[in-house]
Amino acid sequence: MIMSSDYYETLEINRHAPDAEIKRAYRRLALKFHPSCRETGSVERFSQLGEAYDVLSDPQKKATYDKFGEEGLKGGIPPEFGSSGAWSSKYEYHGNPDQTFRQFFGGDNPFADFFTNDAPLQFGGLQQVVVKTQDCHIERDLHLSLDDLFHGCTKKIKISRRVMNEDGCTSSIKDKILNIHVEPGWKEGTRVVFSKEGDQGPNSIPADIVFIVRQKSHPLFVRQQSDLIYKAQISLEMALTGFSVDVETLDGRLLTIPINDIVHPAYKKVVTGEGMPLSQNPSQRGHLIITFEVQFPEKLSAERKQLIKHALNFKF
Known part of the structure; x- marks a missing residue:
């Protein structure tokens, strides 16, 4: 069968080229022969490329063309071959290669894919710059x-x-x-x-x-910047007479911290260098700050109240 043109030759690919290669070939040649390109632009070549891609990018059209050639594609498949499942109506290119070009690249600016912020490509006389966002x-x-x-x-x-x-x-x-x-x-x-x-x-x-x-929250410590806050619950007796607090650190050590002061409501014990690592210098740490919650007795007998009064009225 003699064909007036060969779509594969037009796209400069072989007949077994996969879909990705067909796309790459059209992309390269359509940009090269676009009429806007001063050095290589060709209206006729550009139109041929559009028709070739329109056929070979469509599985049904391509199947008809591969089996029956351009004559069968444009003239229709004989009825005896209709059961083959190939596309059988007469094909006629819409004649607008710019439409094919824009559908391929997408959008109103088909050259957008080929420009970056750093190095816009130049196609002959076309030097449009598109900044990607x-x-x-x-x-x-x-x-x-x-x-x-x-x-x-x-x-x-x-x-x-x-x-x-x-x-x-x-x-x-x-x-x-x-x-x-x-x-x-x-x-x-x-x-x-x-x-x-x-x-x-x-x-x-x-x-x-x-x-x-x-x-995430922690069961023992509250973080404030680079400091760690630990709350200890103590009795009124401990608050007045002294005690020691055991604190297990985040790196697994057990600190025993003596408290010899009177623990009043605003009292805090600051242990330097036992807080969080400093992000700028992890070898240094913030502070461990111990606060106290004093548990008061719910009831006192008259005798105990008297003893407490006597103790508190004692002249130090």
Whole structure:
């Protein structure tokens, strides 16, 4: 069968080229022969490329063309071959290669895919510059225990994002593991930025992913900046006569802290260097601050009240 043109030759590919190669070939040649390109532009060649891509990118049209050639594609398949399942109506190109070009690249500016902030490509006399914009950053909470923030650790976070395929036109969802190296002494609100790890798109810069540290509550300590607050419950007798407080630290040591002062409502015991590591210098630490909750007796007999009065009226 003699054909007036060969779509595969037009796109400079072989007859077994996969869909991705067809797209790449059209992308390259359509830009090269676009009429706006001063050096290589060709209205006729550009129109031929549009028709060739319109046929070979459509599975039904391509199947008809591969089996019956251009004559069968444009003249219709004989009735005896109708059961083959191939596209059988007469094909006629709409004649608007600009329409094909814009449908391929998307949007009103088909050259947007080929420009970046740093290096705009030049196609002959066409020197249009398109600045890609970055998607808005994505914030996620990173919940960490006080122990994590005291010792430091590494957290592995799995994200799912849209990634562009090799053809540059389609995309798929893929998983990725991000490693977050937590430094000792990080505080609530610390931000960890992974640059351009958001969804990929043909005409945009992927968003940054920002993890924000959120500190979990602890059963023994309350954190204030780099200090740790520990509340001890004591009796009235202990508050007046003295005692010792045992505190197990976050690194597993047991501190025995003597209290020889009178514990009044505003009293605090400060133990230097036993708080959280300083993020700027983890070898240094904040303070451990011990506060006290005094447990008063619910009842006192008349005799005990008298004894207390006598003791409190004693001249020191």
